[in-house]
Amino acid sequence: MTSTIPPSAPSPVLVAPQRSVPGSSWRYRVVWRWHFYAGLLTAPVLLVMAITGAIYLFKTPFENWRYADVRALPAPVASALPLSGQIQAALAARPGAKLDSVIPAQAPDRTTRVILAGGDPSNPWAPGISVYVHPGTGEVLGQIDDSATFMRVVRTIHGELMAGVAGDRVVETAACWSLILVATGVYLWWRGPARRRLPRSAWRPLRRGRLRRIHAVTGIVAGVVLVFLVLSGLPWSGFWGDNLSKFQASVGSTMPDSATFARESVPAKDLTANPDAAVPWAAEQLPVPASGHEGHGGGTAAGGWPYPGSITAERALAAATPEAGGCAPPGCELSVLPPAGPKGVYTVVATDAEDPALGRTVLVDQYSGKVLVDYGWEEYGVxxxxxxxxxxxxxxxxxxxxxxxxxxxACLAMITLVVSGAWMWWKRRPRGRLAAPARSTDRRTAYGVLAVMAVLGVLFPLAGITMVAVLLLDWLVIRRIPRLNALVG
Incomplete structure (x- = not known):
């Protein structure tokens, strides 16, 4: 007689105990949990940064097209007026305005851009007015409110979310966390099932599994470029970038000895609030000497620049131009910053559109016309x-x-990662819960992951501070409130 086993009965086959697969390990879950919450908290900021960054890439061609009526001339100018005369024409158009900087015509068929200072010099995105002057006749062809241009607004959103210092700190924190997202994402891909399944069907109708593969493929393919994008953008940030600038100035570059300068010196980054005429990042901490050659400049000028005894802007430009070496119009843009006071200097900034090695910062005594500092690629540290x-x-x-x-x-990849990650979460979340990966019950695993996170937190302090805040919130608040604990997971 043959016995039969009812369908509902358990199978008599003995199954040997199975080892836990990498995708279900506690380490995997801990990393996944950090990846999940980092993405959930930073996704809106990263999405804004990616969109605005993609737009800002087209700044130069867009503005050349948008402001062609004031930047381009119908015919080349055979003989230009002295630069000081063009500046005075711009100042006459806006009585009482203070000169911030001037960008001379870079070609015979281009206008001179005279930038007038905004009302808050301490703000790196301070509003200002650009007055465009015909270099041949001195006629003012137009005035542009720099704070209201499309690309200036895009840059302000990209750099500080239009929220000043607080916005800058939020952007910097999100950028630092994006590095953690990439690192944890690579680990999840390497140890999880997605690496073993990348079929051609990954791009077919977007079920959750295919969304996961699209998310993984995009992150792996674009991960290196995304890390570079973040690291190369951090030097602009207000906290990490400012400290990096001070560090490189103290140990990494050959700086002029400020002890040899007359009177007190100031950092070059304080010379202008307009990013279009600012000194290079490497020269931001450059100590700026004071003018005062042969006893000039001791008095206080009435009415501001030009100060009594000061040379003209065109003479300062002529003195600095030979020092600019291979950086000269039209391939290179020259900016002239006037002296900040009776003891200040002329600053001539040469910026090449493509090659930073051709850029220079030249400081000229406003009374003697002597070049006091010539700072460029040779003086930069590694x-x-x-x-x-x-x-x-x-x-x-x-x-x-x-x-x-x-x-x-890279910007499009970031957008894809944010959208696909948010979409996956939305499709898998149960009602009334965040659907976060479970906490690890293995303390050794959790401590190991936290040690790695601590190293990243030290390298990027704002990310480290938020890590501590998240851990304290989880330990002191979330775990002690059952309803909140159930919601978070």
Missing amino acids: LAKAVEQGIALHEGRRYGTVNMLVMLG
């Missing part, structure tokens, strides 16, 4: 050179169109 090259690549201008397209692709 860190400063790396940052300057990174900034040029970040802005998509180092290698022309190819560079721009790669950075655009």
